[in-house]
Amino acid sequence: MSDFVQDFVTVIPAGGVGSRLWPLSQPHRPKFLLDLLGTGRTLIQDTVDRVLPLSERVVIVTGERHAAGVGAQVPEVPEANLVTEPSPRDSMAAIALAAALIEERWGPQIMGSFAADHIIPDSAAFRETVAQAAAAARLGKVVTIGITPTEPSTAFGYIEMGDELDGAARHVTAFTEKPDADTAAGMLARGGFVWNAGMFVMRTDVLLGHLDRLQPALAGGVREIAAAWDSEARAEVLARVWPTLTKIAIDHAIAEPVAAEGGVAVVPASFEWHDVGDFDSLGELSGAGGEPVAIGRAAAVGTVGARGAIVVGGTKPVVVVGVDDAVVVESDEAILVTVRSAAQRVKDAAGSLPSTM
Incomplete structure (x- = not known):
């Protein structure tokens, strides 16, 4: 129980498909339900394993079509805590609904929102960082967990850190959208920047209070839905109100404007973190180098004059000839052939097929 955080509820937004991992990831089989590394645990299972020691309560927000798959993979999360969205309305609506439902059921709590599809090998270090963020959240701050950059990546947003706040937390000066390569290199050279991993810890009343000011229609909508959630009126209220909610990310709705007011803090994290968003990052995480890497398959992989091949899925032997950093992926639906660069x-691959496919 040493990792337990008092009055804490974990929220896991499980949305998106992962279009850059097609054809493994599909609308009916999203990225977070996949065992990408061949460990025997899917991404959402790994996430739940990581957060369970923090609190007695875990809430998962996912699409209606994925609820059965999520429930089957993580039976330790009560069915009542699987919150289903009729349609995607971006991260703010999902997280705000979870916050409103938490308050309806258990009163104001500290909530931590952690995506279902991130890879964090050191669970203990993650939980220690969350506890530090919760301490700052008790002061009324919206707290984000920042990842120490390992390179001037253009794939992530950046957070500029200001003065120390309390404990491990620091004030947030500004958020920066995904930069170009020169801007990212300049940030790392100046120092004081961390990657924005989309992990937030805050009191539910603080989050909903900011929404009341900044997105009043969205705040009112999720409160109405939450009030009806555990009643027979849920279906009617959800069908009527959910489509009217503003479609906006939490970064734009809360993090950026509240940071400008001085209300956001960041806890820099030292743990290893990966957002496996495409086959290049999957290859890097799998140790692809000179020798080929095979994931989720028992059949042989051979190469002739080719380095760094990644072969995923499939039951027949695969040989890559003369193509460095090749990526070959087979699923029940399709075969993908590309290179890591x-x-x-790949996000456009499915759309390139004739509609009859």
């Missing part, structure tokens, strides 16, 4: 373009 083109990994970001």
Whole structure:
């Protein structure tokens, strides 16, 4: 119980498909339900394992079509704590609904929001950082956990850190959207910047109070839905109100404007963190180098004059000839052939197929 945080509820937003991991990830089989590293645990299972020691309560927000899959994979989370969205309305609506429902059921609590599809090998260090963030959240701050950059990446947003606040926390000066390579390099050279991993810890009353000011229609909507959630009126209220909620990310709705007011803090994290967003990052995490890497398959992989191949899925032997950093992926639906340098373009792959496919 040493990791237990008093009055804490973990919220896991489990949304998105992971289009850059097509054809492994599909609308009916999103990224967080996959065992990407061949460990025997999917990303959402690993996330739940990581957060369970923090509190007695875990709430998962996911799409209606994924609820059955989530429930089957994480039976330790009560069915009543699986909050289903009729349609995607971006991260703010999902997190705000969870906050409003938490208050309806248990009163004001400290909530931590952690995505279902991140990889954090050191669970103990993660929980220690969350406890530090919770301490800052008790002071009324919206707290984010920042990842120490390992390179001038253009794939993540950045957080500029200001003066020390209390304990490990520091004031947030500003959030920066995903920068170009030169800007990212300049940030790292100046120091004082961390990656924005989208992890937030705050009191539910603080979050909803900011929403009342900044997004009043959204705040009123999620409160109405939460009030009806555990009643027979849920379906009617959800169908009527949910489509009217503003579609906006928590960064734009809360983090950026509240940071400008001095209300956001950051706890820099020392733990290893990965957002496996494409096959290039999957290859890096899997140790792809000179020898080929095989994931989720028992059949042989061979190469001729080719280095760094990644072969995922499939039951037949695969040989890569003369193509460095090749990526070959087979699922029940399709086969993908690309190279790691083109990994970001995979998001357009499914749309390139004829509609009859």
